[in-house]
Each structure stands twice: as structure tokens, then as C-alpha cells.
Amino acid sequence: GAGVSQSPSNKVTEKGKDVELRCDPISGHTALYWYRQSLGQGLEFLIYFQGNSAPDKSGLPSDRFSAERTGGSVSTLTIQRTQQEDSAVYLCASSPDGGSAGELFFGEGSRLTVL
């Protein structure tokens, strides 16, 4: 597709289970970002990839959170042993190499609900 694609769009899980969230960036975009957004709030930075490398993982809330990117394309955000406070919308964005910093193209997000 032409835009950033995220899956699943909705995920309901039980506390303690692991979840994987997937992001397919726009083809050719080298930078990829993950953000978390709680209801009605701004975006909390989680992690940034340039190619397959993550220069800054400091936004990840705990060691239960991890992310990887393969082939300079698809990225997966994994949350282990989910907790209720992990409930939020997880947004992925990409931007092209050479584009202006901050000009991001977002997916529609994955809404995670932890019961």
C-alpha cells in the first residue's frame, strides 16, 4: 500500500500475555518511529530506527518492551508480560531519508487493551 500499515488495528489481551505489534512503513523510508498515545494525550516517544539500527532506545518504558526492524523495512514492537498500564494506542511513523526532520507519516495505530 501507499501508506504506513499497522497490524493488528485492535488487540485485547489478558494481563501477563505477550503481544506483537507490526508496522509496515512506506516503501523506501529509512527512518521509522514508534510512539505510544494514551487516551486524549500527546505522543510518547518509544524508539527510533535508522535502517535496522536503533540509535536511541531510551523511550522504551521498561525491559518488557523491545523492538526490531529487519531489511530496513518491517518493524515489530513486542511487549512481554503485559500490564494494564500498557493499554494505549501504539503509533508507527516513517520518514524518508533526506526529508525534513519531524515530517512523519503515521499509520492508524494499534489499539492495545490489557484486561
Next chain:
Amino acid sequence: TQLLEQSPQFLSIQEGENLTVYCNSSSVFSSLQWYRQEPGEGPVLLVTVVTGGEVKKLKRLTFQFGDARKDSSLHITAAQTGDTGLYLCAGARYGTSYDKVIFGPGTSLSVIP
């Protein structure tokens, strides 16, 4: 610590009114962006401002970047119901080694018919 602050947090106005929302920081930014987000969707880029003092217009929306590149404002003239949404400012801090883009907490705008 919120590197980017926005005010007001909530704004409810009648259709046809004018409004201004603000984005402030103590840090210098190489550029600032404004996004609009509607429920159930990701943010959509409206504009980028780069030069201190820059003013950009997008139909009824006017964006300004502060001279010191630490703040920005968004002015909407004759608001319409379609302007309803969450307005987010964002930026990459000047001098960072990579493009870590941070967002403000947003201004939730409701335009009442």
C-alpha cells in the same frame, strides 16, 4: 519533563470564531511541525516551519515560528466544524545527533456548529 508545552489544553468555540493555540519550549528546535489528529486515526502533517520568524499560511490556518526557534503558534480564522481535532506540535531538537522527534501534549479543539 515536557520539552514541548501546548496551550490551551482544551478549546471549545463556535463556528466562525477565530482562535490561536501555542507551542512553547525552553529548547531550540531546528524545525517545528504541526499535526492534526482525528479520532481513530494517526496524526497528519499540516506544516513545517524552519526559519526563525517564519510565517506560513494554509488556507484559513496561519503558522508562525518564533524568532528564537523555541516556540510556535497556530491561528485559525473563521473556524469550521471540520477543524475539530487534536492539534499537536512536534520537533527535532537542534543539535541532536539524530532526528529524535518529540511531540507536545496537544490542544483538543472542538468547533460547535
